[in-house]
Amino acid sequence: MSLFGLRCLGAMRLVAGLAAPAAAAPLGLGQLMEALAASPHGTATFTEKKYISFLEQPVESSGTLRFVAPARLEKNTLKPTAESLVLDGAVLTLERGKRKQVLQLKDYPEIAGMIESIRATLAGDLRALEKVYRLSLQGTTARWTLVLEPLDPRVARMVTRIRMDGAQAEVRTVEIQQAVGDYSVMTIETMP
Numbered sequence: 001m002s003l004f005g006l007r008c009l010g011a012m013r014l015v016a017g018l019a020a021p022a023a024a025a026p027l028g029l030g031q032l033m034e035a036l037a038a039s040p041h042g043t044a045t046f047t048e049k050k051y052i053s054f055l056e057q058p059v060e061s062s063g064t065l066r067f068v069a070p071a072r073l074e075k076n077t078l079k080p081t082a083e084s085l086v087l088d089g090a091v092l093t094l095e096r097g098k099r100k101q102v103l104q105l106k107d108y109p110e111i112a113g114m115i116e117s118i119r120a121t122l123a124g125d126l127r128a129l130e131k132v133y134r135l136s137l138q139g140t141t142a143r144w145t146l147v148l149e150p151l152d153p154r155v156a157r158m159v160t161r162i163r164m165d166g167a168q169a170e171v172r173t174v175e176i177q178q179a180v181g182d183y184s185v186m187t188i189e190t191m192p
Contacts (some may be wrong), residue, residue, distance in 0.1 A: 010089060011094050013141075027144050031136050034170035038126025040069035049187040065188065067122045073115070087115055113155035115164045117148050118174060 044065045049058040063077040075085040083096040090110045091114065092103045105112035113132045120128035129135060132155060133148035146164045150156040161177040 025140060027140050029135060029136060031141075032137060032144060032146065033124040033126040035124070035141075036122060036171075037069070039169050042067050042122075043191045044188045045191060046075075046186050046188050050182070050183055050184040052182050053180070061132075064191075067119075069123045071119070071123075073119045073122070086135060109152065110154045110158045112164075113150060113152055114159050114176070118171075121146065121164060121171060129177065141168060 003168040045062070046065050047060065047062045049060050051058045060080075061077050062079050063075065064075040066072075066076075071087075071089045073087040077083045077085075081096065084094070086093045087105075089162060090105045090112075092105055092108075094101045094103070094109070103111070105115070114130075115130055116128060119125075120132075129148065131154060132150065134151055136147045136149075138145050144166055146166070148162040151169045157179055159176055162181050163173075163177075164171050165175075170188075170190055172188055174188070176186075177181060177183045
């Protein structure tokens with residue numbers, strides 16, 4: 001190998017050596033929220049498994065998710081039964097078959113707290129999250145875990161912990177641990 005080739009190889013190793021620690025540096029909450037806020041909308045598919053204590057097998061569902069910052073979140077379940085959940089601002093609309101329910105979140109603070117965890121995370125709204133949850137973040141940009149524990153006792157009566165795993169500016173899984181011991185795990189795949 002020529003002297004020029006050796007120098008190039010040495011320079012590439014130096015650059016790689018400098019870049020590797022930066023890529024593995026711990027991710028801060030501010031950094032994560034900025035990255036999430038930079039993606040104001042998105043569409044994804046999901047598969048969710050709900051583990052319920054009195055059932056032998058988890059209940060599995062799948063469908064699509066759509067988020068439009070700052071306040072619209074849609075969950076359209078296609079299997080096993082079609083249903084729609086649309087959160088638009090402070091109004092939650094649930095539809096299943098011919099039944100339709102419209103709820104004002106101010107009347108249901110425990111539900112609002114649980115839903116706000118996902119919406120505020122997708123919007124990168126750190127202030128909104130910190131009003132309702134104690135947050136802890138571990139990992140790097142390449143792979144991170146955000147854990148939310150409710151501050152409000154009303155929310156804590158429903159959910160004890162929400163864990164989100166992701167990479168870059170994408171949430172990949174959402175695990176919700178309910179106070180009664182049941183839990184659900186949603187796996188999310190971003191659509192192009």
